[in-house]
Amino acid sequence: MDRLPDQLQPGLRLVFVGTAASERSAATGHYYAHPGNRFWPTLFAVGLTPRLYQPHEFPALRVLGIGFTDLCKQGAGMDHVALKAGxxxxxxxxxxxxxxxxxxxxxxxxxxxxxxxxxTGATALGRQPEQADFPTTFVLASPSGAASGAWTLAPWRELAMHLAQTSDAQPTRVR
Known part of the structure; x- marks a missing residue:
């Protein structure tokens, strides 16, 4: 059984891809649910959402063209624990x-x-080189409180600017 349900449908402008659900997210069934996670405030701060959403509202983002999934659907917790599930x-x-x-x-x-x-160290933040038969891809700084030392808003802003330039469903504002 998946720890968090995918929020995918045709026509999305953006899909966020995590490693695995945190323990808090798995327990609540909501993406990026830990209070120390910067995900939801960051979406609003860079203009990807018109207001500050709460973790339980994640299904509502499909209306904005935003979906969610994880690479590890079975595990939960810190990566060294969650990824044991594959x-x-x-x-x-x-x-x-x-x-x-x-x-x-x-x-x-x-x-x-x-x-x-x-x-992990070989992966750069920001927009990635294009791949055949795959969407434009970005790597963002982890919003997890556990990754505070590596936090930067820059790749999130780069993503928001890209979407503002390429999407019919423009963000409300980009900072």
């Missing part, structure tokens, strides 16, 4: 190809490194 990169790619979002954004270097099959 990562399904092939299944993730199949979902993305089926639903065809315009943009994919990994919410940590760890998630991106699992997708790209490379060490």
């Amino acid at each position: 990562v399904d990169v092939a299944g993730f790619i199949a979902k993305i190809r089926q639903h065809r979002p315009a943009t994919v954004a990994f919410t940590s270097k760890k998630a991106a490194s699992l997708f790209y099959g490379q060490p």
Whole structure:
């Protein structure tokens, strides 16, 4: 059973991709649910949402063209624990190809490194080189409180600017 349900449908402008659900997210059934997680305030701060949403409102973001999934759907907790349940990169790619979002954004270097099959340190933040038959891809600084030392808003702003320039469903504002 998946810890968090995918929020995917055809035509999304953006899909956020995490590594795995946190313990708090798995317990509540809401993406980025830990109070120390910067995800929801960051979406609003960079203009990806017109207001500050709360974790329980994650399904409402589909109306804004935003979806969610994780690479590890079975595990929960810190990466060293959650990933013991396995990562399904092939299944993730199949979902993305089926639903065809315009943009994919990994919410940590760890998630991106699992997708790209490379060490976490080899993964750069920001827009990634284009890949055939795959959406435009960004790697964002992890909003997790556990990753505070590596936090930067810059790749999140870059993502918001990209969406403002390419999407019919423009963000309300971009800072």
